[in-house]
Amino acid sequence: xxxxxxxxxxxxxxxxxxxxxxxxxxxxxxxxxxxxxxxxxxxxxxxxxxxxxxxxxxxxxxxxxxxxxxxxxxxxxxxxxxxxxxxxxxxxxxxxxxxxxxxxxxxxxxxxxxxxxxxxxxxxxxxxxxxxxxxxxxxxxxxxxxxxxxxxxxxxxxxxxxxxxxxxxxxxxxxxxxxxxxxxxxxxxxxxxxxxxxxxxxxxxxxxxxxxxxxxxxxxxxxxxxxxxxxxxxxxxxxxxxxxxxxxxxxxxxxxxxxxxxxxxxxxxxxxxxxxxxxxxxxxxxxxxxxxxxxxxxxxxxxxx
Amino acid sequence: xxxxxxxxxxxxxxxxxxxxxxxxxxxxxxxxxxxxxxxxxxxxxxxxxxxxxxxxxxxxxxxxxxxxxxxxxxxxxxxxxxxxxxxxxxxxxxxxxxxxxxxxxxxxxxxxxxxxxxxxxxxxxxxxxxxxxxxxxxxxxxxxxxxxxxxxxxxxxxxxxxxxxxxxxxxxxxxxxxxxxxxxxxxxxxxxxxxxxxxxxxxxxxxxxxxxxxxxxxxxxxxxxxxxxxxxxxxxxxxxxxxxxxxxxxxxxxxxxxxxxxxxxxxxxxxxxxxxxxxxxxxxx
Numbered sequence: 001x002x003x004x005x006x007x008x009x010x011x012x013x014x015x016x017x018x019x020x021x022x023x024x025x026x027x028x029x030x031x032x033x034x035x036x037x038x039x040x041x042x043x044x045x046x047x048x049x050x051x052x053x054x055x056x057x058x059x060x061x062x063x064x065x066x067x068x069x070x071x072x073x074x075x076x077x078x079x080x081x082x083x084x085x086x087x088x089x090x091x092x093x094x095x096x097x098x099x100x101x102x103x104x105x106x107x108x109x110x111x112x113x114x115x116x117x118x119x120x121x122x123x124x125x126x127x128x129x130x131x132x133x134x135x136x137x138x139x140x141x142x143x144x145x146x147x148x149x150x151x152x153x154x155x156x157x158x159x160x161x162x163x164x165x166x167x168x169x170x171x172x173x174x175x176x177x178x179x180x181x182x183x184x185x186x187x188x189x190x191x192x193x194x195x196x197x198x199x200x201x202x203x204x205x206x207x208x209x210x211x212x213x214x215x216x217x218x219x220x221x222x223x224x225x226x227x228x229x230x231x232x233x234x235x236x237x238x239x240x241x242x243x244x245x246x247x248x249x250x251x252x253x254x255x256x257x258x259x260x261x262x263x264x265x266x267x268x269x270x271x272x273x274x275x276x277x278x279x280x281x282x283x284x285x286x287x288x289x290x291x292x293x294x295x296x297x298x299x300x301x302x303x304x305x
Numbered sequence: 306x307x308x309x310x311x312x313x314x315x316x317x318x319x320x321x322x323x324x325x326x327x328x329x330x331x332x333x334x335x336x337x338x339x340x341x342x343x344x345x346x347x348x349x350x351x352x353x354x355x356x357x358x359x360x361x362x363x364x365x366x367x368x369x370x371x372x373x374x375x376x377x378x379x380x381x382x383x384x385x386x387x388x389x390x391x392x393x394x395x396x397x398x399x400x401x402x403x404x405x406x407x408x409x410x411x412x413x414x415x416x417x418x419x420x421x422x423x424x425x426x427x428x429x430x431x432x433x434x435x436x437x438x439x440x441x442x443x444x445x446x447x448x449x450x451x452x453x454x455x456x457x458x459x460x461x462x463x464x465x466x467x468x469x470x471x472x473x474x475x476x477x478x479x480x481x482x483x484x485x486x487x488x489x490x491x492x493x494x495x496x497x498x499x500x501x502x503x504x505x506x507x508x509x510x511x512x513x514x515x516x517x518x519x520x521x522x523x524x525x526x527x528x529x530x531x532x533x534x535x536x537x538x539x540x541x542x543x544x545x546x547x548x549x550x551x552x553x554x555x556x557x558x559x560x561x562x563x564x565x566x567x568x569x570x571x572x573x574x575x576x577x578x579x580x581x582x583x584x585x586x587x588x589x590x
Contacts, residue, residue: 050575050576051576053575054574054575054576057404057574057575059403059573059574059575060574079312079406079407080406082404082405082406083406085404087404087575089397089400089575089578089579090575090579091397091575091578091579091582092397092401093396093397093582094393094396094397094398094400094401095398095401096396097330098326098330102326106319106322106323106326107401107405109315109318109319109322110315110316110319110405110406110407110408110411111405111406112311112315113311113312113314113315114406157401161405161406169575
């Protein structure tokens with residue numbers, strides 16, 4: 001992979017490995033997040049997304065590999081480094097009795113010593129509340145917020161210290177479609193307005209497609225594809241989806257060369273294939289096909305051979 | 306250098322602010338009813354025993370109990386810290402502190418501020434009405450108040466730091482409530498409700514190993530007439546031993562609480578908080 005100029009990248013990961021007991025969870029992840037971009041780490045549950053992001057956040061010790069986040073190894077990141085990183089987790093339920101503004105102000109006070117004349121910290125609480133659309137809830141108790149409002153507060157807390165980099169781990173899990181759409185708009189807007197680099201994990205391709213400047217697909221502990229949504233579409237959506245029925249069973253396969261595939265399929269079927277269909281695969285079909293292939297051990301063995 | 310000092314200042318300022326906010330939350334609305342329960346039960350017990358005499362210079366059982374009960378409420382801070390730590394770990398408050406620069410020391414300071422204020426309020430709730438119910442207290446002299454002051458400060462430091470250390474070692478609110486029960490059992494053998502000298506010798510040793518006994522003894526030495534020392538171990542208030550024992554527990558707490566808290570915080574991550582939430586939901590379902 002190409003290694004960018006260090007000044008350009010907020011995150012640089014080379015051959016990251018993680019092992020729990022005798023089980024390997026990450027098998028050599030390479031990843032670059034450029035300054036100012038939104039990168040989505042897309043993958044199914046159990047792919048290693050949370051493990052990866054927790055290592056980058058400095059919450060988990062890796063087994064091997066090189067990791068640089070804002071120029072430092074997160075395993076030894078100090079408080080000044082911590083002040084430049086914002087974190088939004090899946091399931092905050094904390095500070096339920098606090099008022100929204102009170103909570104943000106108390107968190108923000110800890111960032112004051114890390115401000116500079118160029119980068120004053122923290123953000124003004126009322127400006128931030130306006131940005132995330134919680135001005136009307138400023139004096140409410142946190143536990144009285146709706147699910148969508150609570151998520152927006154979590155983003156505000158992640159941003160209060162004016163971070164250079166914001167991590168979001170599956171932030172829209174459990175939100176209804178409307179709240180999810182509002183959340184996407186919010187995230188796009190704050191990343192532009194507040195000039196912050198964003199790494200978000202998700203298992204939802206549509207979300208990654210909508211939000212991210214670039215997408216990295218993580219499956220079974222490996223990055224199997226990386227690029228802008230268009231690049232991924234061109235590269236992997238040129239696959240076709242072939243469906244057929246044989247001996248009463250339905251089969252389905254994504255393939256880059258459907259003509260050759262169908263020729264081979266019909267060559268030795270003895271007339272048993274029926275109801276043959278060939279479609280241009282959608283990005284979603286292709287993504288699911290890639291996930292299936294990567295999670296399927298025989299396919300891996302074939303690749304290795 | 307300047308960064309370090311302002312960082313410390315920011316931690317202290319936000320920790321105190323956080324402690325005051327949490328203290329206000331603990332004493333407002335419906336929470337207030339719960340806070341009144343133990344002080345009222347305690348006042349009831351003191352009232353009930355106010356005329357029962359024991360063999361200690363004409364002091365009644367109620368009078369002997371009263372200072373010890375004040376000591377017990379100081380020690381109660383230990384249970385509070387354990388419970389708060391367990392709850393804050395469960396809902397992600399501690400992880401939030403970890404994700405914030407200076408968040409963990411600010412968090413710890415806030416707990417100490419909140420719990421110390423809570424303890425002082427409990428003491429006032431018991432001591433003010435109690436002093437009208439009870440005769441024979443030495444509240445008129447300055448020495449009594451000075452004694453109460455140093456016993457209070459040293460006692461709060463010892464018990465709350467110990468609570469932070471114990472709370473860092475347990476992994477769930479359920480385990481925290483077992484520890485809380487153990488602390489209450491220890492209180493029962495710490496000479497608060499009955500003179501230690503009336504108990505079997507081995508229990509006397511157990512009682513004297515805990516800071517709760519020394520808190521009670523210190524309070525009694527301040528509030529009771531000197532003649533009442535007759536019913537204590539060795540027939541004395543043992544002031545220097547009290548200073549020594551409470552200081553030793555404080556030193557131990559200062560040495561191990563930050564270490565254990567850091568170790569616990571190091572293990573926190575988003576997936577751990579999520580796992581605990583899922584387990585909690587399963588228990589409910």
